[in-house]
Amino acid sequence: MSTALRVEGLTKRFAGVAANDDVDFDLRPGEIHCLFGENGAGKSTLSSCIFGFYRPDKGQIFVRDQPVHIASPIDAIRHGIGMVHQHFVLVPEFTVLENIIVGTQRSGWRLNAAEARQKLKAICDGYGLDIDFDAYVWELPVGRQQWVEILKALYLDAEILILDEPTAVLTPAESRILFNIMGKMCARGLSIILITHKLIEVMQSNRVTVLRKGKVVATLNTVETSPDELARLMVGRAVSFTITKPELKPGETVVAVKGLTAHGHWGEAVLKDVSFSVARHEILGIAGVAGNGQKELFEVLCGVRKAQAGSIWLMDEEIAGLTPRCLMDRGVGHIPDDRFREGLVSEFNVAENLVLGWQRSAKYRSGPLINSKAIAKLSRDMIAEYQIATRDEKVAAGKLSGGNAQKIIIAREFRHAAGLMLANQPTRGLDVGVIEYVQSQLLRKRTEGFAVILASEELSDLFGLADRIAVMFKGEIMGIVDPRNTTITEVGAMMAGRRQGTIQ
Amino acid sequence: MNQLFQEAIIVSILAATMRTMTPLLFSAMGELITQRAGIWNMGVEGTMLTGSFAAYIAATTTGSLWLAVLAAIVAGALMGAIIAFMTATLRVDHFIAGLGLNLLAGGLTLYWFQSYIQGRAQPTFSGFQDVAIPLLSDISVIGPILFSQRALTYVALLTVPLVWFLLYRSRYGLELRCLGENPKALDVKGLSVTARQFAAVMIGSALTGLGGGFLMLGFSDRFLADFTAGRGWIVIVALIAGNWKPKGVLVTVIAFAFLEALATHLQVLGAPVPHQLLLALPYLASIGLLMGVRFRSGQPTRLGIPYKRE
Amino acid sequence: MIRFEPRTERDGLWTAASFAMAVVAGLAVSALLLASTGADVGQVFAALVQGAAGSPKALATTLVKATPIILAGLATVIAFRAQLWSIGQEGQVFAGAMGGYLGGQVLAGMPPLLFFPGVLAFGMAAGMALGWLAAQLRNRFGVNEIISTVMLNYLVIYLLSWLLQGGPWGENGATISYQQSPMLPEEAFLPALFGSNRLHAGVLLPFLAAALCAVVISRTPLGYEIRGLGYNPEALRHKGVNIARTVTIVMMASGALAALAGATELFGVAHRLRADNLIGLGYAGIIVGMIGGLRPLGTVVAGLFFGGLASGAVYMRVLGDVPASLVPAIQGITLFFFLCAGVLARYRVVRVAFQ
Secondary structure: OOOOEEEEEEEEEEOOEEEEEEEEEEEOOOOEEEEEOOOOOOHHHHHHHHOOOOOOOEEEEEEOOEEEOOOOHHHHHHOOEEEEOOOOOOOOOOEHHHHHHOOOOOOOOEOOHHHHHHHHHHHHHHHOOOOOOOOEHHHOOHHHHHHHHHHHHHHOOOOEEEEEOOOOOOOHHHHHHHHHHHHHHHHOOOEEEEEEOOHHHHOOOOEEEEEEOOEEEEEEEHHHOOHHHHHHHHHOOOOOOOOOOOOOOOOOEEEEEEEEEEEOOOOOEEEEEEEEEEEOOEEEEEEOOOOOOHHHHHHHHHOOOOOOEEEEEEOOEEOOOOOHHHHHHOOEEEEOOOHHHHHOOOOOEHHHHHOOOOOOOHHHEEOOEEOHHHHHHHHHHHHHHOOOOOOOOOOEHHHOOHHHHHHHHHHHHHHHOOOEEEEEOOOOOOOHHHHHHHHHHHHHHHHHOOEEEEEOOOHHHHHHHOOEEEEEEOOEEEEEEOHHHOOHHHHHHHHOOOOOOOOO | OOHHHHHHHHHHHHHHHHHHHHHHHHHHHHHHHHHHOOOOOOOHHHHHHHHHHHHHHHHHHHOOHHHHHHHHHHHHHHHHHHHHHHHHHOOOOHHHHHHHHHHHHHHHHHHHHHHHHOOOOOOOOOOOOEEEOOOHHHOOOHHHHHOEEEHHHHHHHHHHHHHHHHHHHEHHHHHHHHHHHOOHHHHOOOOOHHHHHHHHHHHHHHHHHHHHHHHHHHHOOOOOOOOOOOHHHHHHHHHHHOOOOHHHHHHHHHHHHHHHHHHHHHHHHOOOOOHHHHHHHHHHHHHHHHHHOOOOOOOOOOOOOOOOOO | OEEEEEOOOOOHHHHHHHHHHHHHHHHHHHHHHHHHOOOOHHHHHHHHHHHHHOOHHHHHHHHHHHHHHHHHHHHHHHHHHOOOOOOOHHHHHHHHHHHHHHHHHHOOOOOHHHHHHHHHHHHHHHHHHHHHHHHHHHHHHOOOHHHHHHHHHHHHHHHHHHHHOOOOOOOOOOOOOOOEOOOOOHHHOOOEOOOOOOOEHHHHHHHHHHHHHHHHHHHOHHHHHHHHHHHOHHHHHHOOOOHHHHHHHHHHHHHHHHHHHHHHHHHHHHOOOEHHHOOOHHHHHHHHHHHOOOOHHHHHHHHHHHHHHHHHHHHHHHHOOOOOOHHHHHHHHHHHHHHHHHHHOOEEEEEOOOO
């Protein structure tokens, strides 16, 4: 057996656009093979074709050198292919065991859990894992939930494992554990396809295939390449990783938060005694693994969530408890993290989205009616200024790529805000080119005298942009550090719950 | 009023509660299966109405009540197939599909009914009689309430543990609940979400249709326009108030049935309030109940959201 | 083999073709339905067309029949565009007639220029109150508006039943109760147009209301918010729109439109308060609004079509022995095919080779 899996000439088109164009790929037994590329490069499409979620238009897949036809995930599973999705496909209301066995029993009326339990126990023992099969998935921390996902695949006897961006939700320490266990899997003969856009992870694999715009650019042995070369291959041009940030003296305090506490749906604390302040010409970075209160903090700051205690001062006014409308009128701009759910109305066209929230403003009205002409003209200007790639302003926002959708939000918020800009994960899932653009725009606002609060899961972003970094863990701020005299490791430790000052 | 008379009335009200509960319980258990599979079927009213109508036609043409029961089940399943086609296959908004089904069922049954009776006196049938269980039915008070009922009432009570077993102890139930909570978890294992939702809705709607059928066969001898009179909506209320759990739904259904039985008795006894107010009680209670329901933890997470890959 | 693929862009021609197919399929299944009961399909259809548009009198009846349906349809459009699935139109039609009747008693003796706007306003206020109630139940208590409006429908219908039988508005003097009010005085009849004895002035209202709805929905900030509420309430909430307030406005506007249907029917056609004249108008309005693609213009077209059908059914009854309930049956069938066509319009058929 020379390859565990081989793909030849795979082409997949969506509405005429090739997401995968004549892709060749091979996976050797026992190796970790990275699929590396930007968003939209075709990594997920390729893995979905291998897993039978999509049917390729052309091409052949071989498993253990035998040509196979994979029409649905059930065929993939039969050939020993398992997949761990980036967004976990779990039922939080089910127990670990139920999640693993649902849909796997082939005969009998009664649920037969005993056999499954034994088999799982054997798998877990093999990897030295300790997991309570009767715990509900909603009770488990994210790192554990990922284990359930992996166990689902192993339970179905997967020999080829596809992991889609598995570290996106993990702390640096949890990621290290995951890579350890991936090593063990390979030692037991499993072969792993690892989809990622993080260079640091690529460097831990055996081989890497770089995809760009649906095509394979190169397949390399990891030891024979370098991060610089990979980045260049991914983007198609040389990338400068350095952000030039002008030295500015912070001005007066724009926003000051003291003792902010907020409760979640079940009464649990999602923000605990959060305090910080941000001044003009300053970017405050918020670091933390997703789900540690960043989203709730932004929701409170922009008025869509009520805080149970604490105060927020904007300039000389207490603003805690004001509605989003009031805050917008006071110049607070907000770039939410879930852009298609909270930032845009997908069905509305670009022009309509560019005035979302200001549709009643006198600027955009003539009498009681909406002044479509004025809005159209403004939209064309903004499309040009913010380089939004769209045919015209009448295209529905939902038809645009994530990057262009994000540019609509940025254009709208930058146009209407004054003084404070809240940006939650503004670069998540964007191409390198767009990321650079968003970053430069945030710096522009900083130069103009805005106070900016920026949350990002990419520590490199924060270290490049922020003047100070606040690290959040379980709704609390573990400390606020100066990136110029702090290391990524220190911040990583705080993200895992260590308080500032307790790290040697 | 003497004590004996009072006791007789209470027994009569409770016995009527059991009878009134029967159609609601069948339909509610059917809708529970449907909704736990993620389909927010708003077409209960139309499904029950069709079940009633089918039972009426079968009972008056064949004279066999059990064939009428079968007709109601088949009619319900057919309605379920329409709902499943709209929601699981075409992915039309679930509310729209259900409303459409109610309007379709209302129009079609009325037209067929009027064509059926055209130019003659409306045919009638004599419905189910009580089946007294020997010995047990002789127990005072409890006997007439619990053990002297229509045969299908006993069956309806049996559906509650059966549905419970199906949902929580069978492998089909695990898949069914998975459809409501996260259908993608089945899809990634290569199992068809559409086929399973289709099956769930058809089985559920067959039960719902049976509920409509019993409403006809156990209470009436003829069909009328709007025969079900909003009971399908009460079933949906019972599901929400019962937090999508078999036991909770049973309790709510009994409460509604009690209210209806009470209203009918008050009317017959000549209570000094307009009879319209008594008739309106279940609807008033529905609104009040929903206002009070704060606890919807049992609602399937993906209820009413058409499943699409990505 | 052929396969359906989602379209990236809407294709006007294909959309039109989809809905044309829906009309044809709807008529074909209606014909089957007729045949299933042994009716002469050709004769029935001919009678329907004759009764709908065969004479000026038939056309006038069509307009009169279409009036309340279009108004209730517009009520549906406003609510459904905001994804508020109110089916309170049925009860609101009743409430409109009841409010109008009350207004007729309060305003009796006023000059017509005050009387008619006044009684219509009374009717609309009653519908708005029902809409307001459903909106509050949703906003404050999280009660699903479908269920609350259904329950309110029954409550309103029982209230009318009580008012007419046992309550203050029943017809006095009759030995048995007919569940109806006495006739309105002649000066309270909506004035007739063009000297016709059936074409009342109220037939102008749906066209005015449709124009107003079209402008509000597509050209005003409120309409922007209504559409946005239907698409993505979360984004609107983040961008400062008061969702609860918008829901209340929409439900009240919808209630007012449906109630206008009831009031117009009372003063223009029935001239006495009676449930028989009002039953089903609200449901027909829901169908018409949905078939009209939740657009005011489409609703007018669909409403005229079904108004014609209702008018034709009256004529058909005279001719043969086909039940009048053919009309709601055809409505239900057509709605079903329109829902399917709405899905079909978003897909395209592609030919694929066997793999």
